[in-house]
Amino acid sequence: MENLQLVLPEIFLSLSIMFLLILGVFKKNSSRLVQSLSLAVLIVTAVITFNETIGINETKLFNNSIIIDYLSSLMKIITLLAAFLVLIISSNYLKTFQIFKIEYPILILSSVLGMMVMINSNDLIVFYMGLELQSLALYVLATFNRDQIKSSEAGLKYFVLSALSSGLLLYGCSLIYGFTGSTNFNVIADQLNSNEYALTFGIVFILVGLAFKISAVPFHMWAPDVYEGSPTSVTLFFTMVPKIAALTVFIRFLYVPFLNLIDQWQMILIFLSIASMLFGAIAAIGQTNLKRLVAYSSIGHVGYALAGVAAGTNDGIQSSVIYITIYILMNLGLFSCLLMLKRDNNYYEKIDDLSGLSKNHPMLALSLLIILFSLAGIPPLAGFFAKFYVFKAVIEQSMYFLAIVGLLSTVVAAFYYLRLIKIMYFDEQKEKYDTDHGFWLKFSLTASTLLILIYFIFPSQLIEVVSRINII
Amino acid sequence: MNFPILSSLILLPSIGALFLFFTKSDKKNNFTGKYVALFTSAVNFFLSIYLWILFDPTTSEFQFVEERIWIKDLINYKVGVDGISILFILLTTFITPLCIISVNNSIKERLSEFLIAVLIMESFMIGVFCSLDLVIFYLFFEAGLIPMFLIIGIWGGARRVYSAFKFFLYTLLGSVLMLVAIITIYWLNGTTDVVELYNSGVDIKYQNLLWLAFFSSFAVKTPMWPVHTWLPDAHVEAPTAGSVLLAAILLKMAGYGFIRFSLGLFPAASEIFTPLIYTLSVIAIIFTSFIALMQEDMKKLIAYSSVAHMGYVTLGIFTIQQQGIEGSIIQMISHGLVSAALFLCVGVVYDRMHSRLINTYGGIVSIIPKYSILFMLFTLAALGLPGTSGFVGEFLILMGAFKDNFLVAVIASLGVIIGAAYMLWLYKRVVFGKLINTDLKQMFDLNRSELFILSCLAVPTLVFGFYPDPLINTIEVSISDLIDQYNFKLASKT
Numbered sequence: 001m002e003n004l005q006l007v008l009p010e011i012f013l014s015l016s017i018m019f020l021l022i023l024g025v026f027k028k029n030s031s032r033l034v035q036s037l038s039l040a041v042l043i044v045t046a047v048i049t050f051n052e053t054i055g056i057n058e059t060k061l062f063n064n065s066i067i068i069d070y071l072s073s074l075m076k077i078i079t080l081l082a083a084f085l086v087l088i089i090s091s092n093y094l095k096t097f098q099i100f101k102i103e104y105p106i107l108i109l110s111s112v113l114g115m116m117v118m119i120n121s122n123d124l125i126v127f128y129m130g131l132e133l134q135s136l137a138l139y140v141l142a143t144f145n146r147d148q149i150k151s152s153e154a155g156l157k158y159f160v161l162s163a164l165s166s167g168l169l170l171y172g173c174s175l176i177y178g179f180t181g182s183t184n185f186n187v188i189a190d191q192l193n194s195n196e197y198a199l200t201f202g203i204v205f206i207l208v209g210l211a212f213k214i215s216a217v218p219f220h221m222w223a224p225d226v227y228e229g230s231p232t233s234v235t236l237f238f239t240m241v242p243k244i245a246a247l248t249v250f251i252r253f254l255y256v257p258f259l260n261l262i263d264q265w266q267m268i269l270i271f272l273s274i275a276s277m278l279f280g281a282i283a284a285i286g287q288t289n290l291k292r293l294v295a296y297s298s299i300g301h302v303g304y305a306l307a308g309v310a311a312g313t314n315d316g317i318q319s320s321v322i323y324i325t326i327y328i329l330m331n332l333g334l335f336s337c338l339l340m341l342k343r344d345n346n347y348y349e350k351i352d353d354l355s356g357l358s359k360n361h362p363m364l365a366l367s368l369l370i371i372l373f374s375l376a377g378i379p380p381l382a383g384f385f386a387k388f389y390v391f392k393a394v395i396e397q398s399m400y401f402l403a404i405v406g407l408l409s410t411v412v413a414a415f416y417y418l419r420l421i422k423i424m425y426f427d428e429q430k431e432k433y434d435t436d437h438g439f440w441l442k443f444s445l446t447a448s449t450l451l452i453l454i455y456f457i458f459p460s461q462l463i464e465v466v467s468r469i470n471i472i
Numbered sequence: 473m474n475f476p477i478l479s480s481l482i483l484l485p486s487i488g489a490l491f492l493f494f495t496k497s498d499k500k501n502n503f504t505g506k507y508v509a510l511f512t513s514a515v516n517f518f519l520s521i522y523l524w525i526l527f528d529p530t531t532s533e534f535q536f537v538e539e540r541i542w543i544k545d546l547i548n549y550k551v552g553v554d555g556i557s558i559l560f561i562l563l564t565t566f567i568t569p570l571c572i573i574s575v576n577n578s579i580k581e582r583l584s585e586f587l588i589a590v591l592i593m594e595s596f597m598i599g600v601f602c603s604l605d606l607v608i609f610y611l612f613f614e615a616g617l618i619p620m621f622l623i624i625g626i627w628g629g630a631r632r633v634y635s636a637f638k639f640f641l642y643t644l645l646g647s648v649l650m651l652v653a654i655i656t657i658y659w660l661n662g663t664t665d666v667v668e669l670y671n672s673g674v675d676i677k678y679q680n681l682l683w684l685a686f687f688s689s690f691a692v693k694t695p696m697w698p699v700h701t702w703l704p705d706a707h708v709e710a711p712t713a714g715s716v717l718l719a720a721i722l723l724k725m726a727g728y729g730f731i732r733f734s735l736g737l738f739p740a741a742s743e744i745f746t747p748l749i750y751t752l753s754v755i756a757i758i759f760t761s762f763i764a765l766m767q768e769d770m771k772k773l774i775a776y777s778s779v780a781h782m783g784y785v786t787l788g789i790f791t792i793q794q795q796g797i798e799g800s801i802i803q804m805i806s807h808g809l810v811s812a813a814l815f816l817c818v819g820v821v822y823d824r825m826h827s828r829l830i831n832t833y834g835g836i837v838s839i840i841p842k843y844s845i846l847f848m849l850f851t852l853a854a855l856g857l858p859g860t861s862g863f864v865g866e867f868l869i870l871m872g873a874f875k876d877n878f879l880v881a882v883i884a885s886l887g888v889i890i891g892a893a894y895m896l897w898l899y900k901r902v903v904f905g906k907l908i909n910t911d912l913k914q915m916f917d918l919n920r921s922e923l924f925i926l927s928c929l930a931v932p933t934l935v936f937g938f939y940p941d942p943l944i945n946t947i948e949v950s951i952s953d954l955i956d957q958y959n960f961k962l963a964s965k966t
Binding site: 464 | 610622625626649656658
């Protein structure tokens with residue numbers, strides 16, 4: 001009998017999803033109840049994960065197809081907490097559009113379950129299963145506001161393109177299986193013969209699929225449209241949660257079976273990273289819609305996280321985990337601000353709608369100012385440290401080109417962040433926005449802003465948390 | 473461990489800013505807000521004077537050193553001062569209260585936010601001058617961009633957006649390369665502690681590239697020709713207090729950086745690149761002086777004269793002569809006082825007439841005599857008349873330059889003449905001549921706060937002009953030790 005305790009979080013989560021679904025179907029008007037229960041489920045799952053798995057050594061279950069180690073536990077906890085925050089701040093938005101339904105929390109839970117399976121996976125089949133589970137839930141979430149044509153378009157676009165990339169990914173898996181005779185990561189690592197060029201093709205196909213999921217250039221085309229069309233609360237989910245799982249799979253997939261082929265995939269990752277950083281920075285300049293702008297900025301940030309992965313060291317992996325954590329924090333703050341731009345049951349998402357915000361809503365503008373400077377990577381805010389660790393890992397591997405291009409693209413990116421600040425602070429004011437936001441929205445904005453602001457006082461804590469990640 | 477005086481100097485203004493942040497900003501409280509800001513910065517000034525008294529000028533060791541673990545196994549928070557940095561700290565704490573007094577006349581809206589920005593700026597700038605770790609230095613160096621961007625952008629003139637963006641992006645672009653260099657140094661030496669790096673030295677193979685990376689940052693910040701173009705824009709559009717901070721303190725961060733890091737860490741590279749610095753400095757001195765001659769906007773003229781003066785500073789630093797470097801530091805202090813005063817002088821007439829154009833004025837000597845006298849004093853100090861602090865700096869720099877390179881020194885000396893030309897011509901056109909514009913008759917002379925600020929700046933300008941010993945005594949030992957180290961490292965490696 002395998003030790004089921006270690007997969008208790010996943011078991012608990014899947015049982016809860018089924019229970020909540022039944023509850024939602026049989027009990028009328030239970031969306032508020034399901035929402036609260038889902039929040040509780042996420043927290044409980046996080047607690048179980050923390051209790052059961054965070055302290056243990058690397059363990060493999062079910063014919064070595066699932067791996068439980070520090071990296072997977074940590075990433076699962078981050079995923080769960082991020083999903084919790086998304087869920088809790090999105091209720092007002094959903095109510096405004098009258099889409100506060102039971103499906104929303106359940107879909108989020110299902111996609112989180114898929115992500116947890118992805119994070120755990122030590123086998124191509126398990127990994128693919130998790131990926132599809134999370135993607136299916138995400139397609140539906142993207143179309144969640146089905147009365148709006150843009151939302152439906154976003155979901156459809158996402159579905160078609162994502163299916164294509166899944167196909168490529170699956171083709172890559174089959175190539176790898178064909179040349180190594182197994183889908184298990186460890187067996188693949190043992191069977192690896194670097195002279196097989198077709199194997200490299202397999203890696204490339206899988207990387208393409210993964211790059212699509214994490215929206216790295218040149219596989220980013222879907223991101224701006226989907227981010228713009230989806231309901232804002234779903235966009236928030238898209239920009240934060242799936243990226244954690246995808247990044248973990250990136251790390252696991254490249255560093256467990258294919259560490260010996262590092263020369264071959266490192267080039268690809270460096271390209272992905274540089275292309276994302278530069279393209280994200282340049283393309284964001286011309287945007288007029290805040291959600292599109294955020295989409296391009298998230299493409300850029302993914303580039304920085306991938307730069308850490310490209311370094312090929314434990315330091316690099318740790319730095320990318322730090323990067324993605326801080327990025328999630330900043331994004332949370334940014335979207336909390338977006339969700340506050342509401343007037344007469346209407347949400348505003350044009351850049352010009354920020355005009356003169358500092359006069360009407362000084363605290364909101366100040367928070368956004370801090371978050372934007374942090375996103376631009378200006379010290380002493382948290383965003384600077386995220387970039388600092390990544391580039392430290394990169395430079396230690398003498399990858400100067402990557403470091404210099406990356407840092408120069410932060411200058412380009414600074415331009416569009418500054419533009420937002422300019423509009424808030426230097427331009428004339430417009431009408432006021434509503435101020436009766438829910439407690440949790442205010443809380444998430446305040447908490448994320450404060451954490452970004454005072455991160456420099458306690459920089460060691462986060463490092464200590466990630467320093468136990470040990471893949472190589 | 474004793475009282476952490478340096479950390480207090482860094483923290484105090486920020487605490488004041490925090491206090492201001494939590495006071496409500498209606499009209500009446502703006503008034504108290506100003507006194508809070510003034511009080512904090514004044515306390516900081518007296519604290520720094522106390523620091524100067526305790527400071528032991530007979531050693532080149534770092535004093536008042538504080539070290540704490542900051543990022544475990546990576547970076548320690550380390551601050552300390554030596555003869556080179558202490559004067560800049562004094563300059564910062566001296567200029568900031570004057571800036572705060574000066575807002576009375578120029579800043580009309582969002583006063584308390586402005587004061588918060590100024591106080592936070594002070595914190596960052598003191599941090600720059602006393603940090604003894606490269607990462608901490610970078611942190612403070614870059615962080616200063618945020619308040620300055622807002623100062624120019626929110627309270628600036630008509631083209632403030634363009635200027636604020638130009639300022640921010642120019643400096644950021646220069647600085648990111650320095651970050652690459654700092655991480656590379658960490659990778660090479662396993663530490664970013666400046667004192668340890670002084671002792672161990674940096675691998676000679678990498679020095680040239682590292683030097684260039686630091687140079688790119690400092691050259692933009694100094695600013696040196698040809699990357700000086702952000703400065704006139706930033707100065708012209710910034711409010712008076714912003715211009716003062718920019719000219720008096722921000723520009724000095726780069727000069728300080730050249731002495732502390734370029735000379736201290738990369739002697740071999742500095743030796744190689746000295747001709748480059750000489751060329752750029754001489755071009756800055758001659759070329760921007762001619763540009764200044766042709767300006768019609770008073771602030772722009774003074775901004776270009778700043779570029780020329782900073783040209784002398786970089787020239788003096790890279791002579792690697794005792795006199796040259798001493799002269800550079802004194803020139804920086806003096807320029808801090810004089811350019812601050814000149815910008816304030818422009819601010820005084822601008823507040824009354826809302827014009828910075830030179831041809832608006834003329835013949836105001838009979839209308840506002842007190843102003844004219846003080847303005848003349850600072851004009852003369854800017855052109856380096858003996859008896860003012862400007863003379864001491866320029867004279868020492870040129871002396872150092874003559875020892876090192878005759879040709880460069882001769883050309884630089886010619887710059888002094890052009891400098892005299894544009895400053896005196898400015899003064900003549902603004903103050904003397906016939907009173908043509910009759911609106912000028914309504915101008916009133918300096919009010920109490922303006923008189924106080926300008927006199928505060930005039931006193932050290934004159935005192936250090938006649939008696940520069942306190943300054944020289946403070947920096948002498950540190951500089952001679954720096955030069956010894958420099959020559960020693962150079963000799964031992966080649």
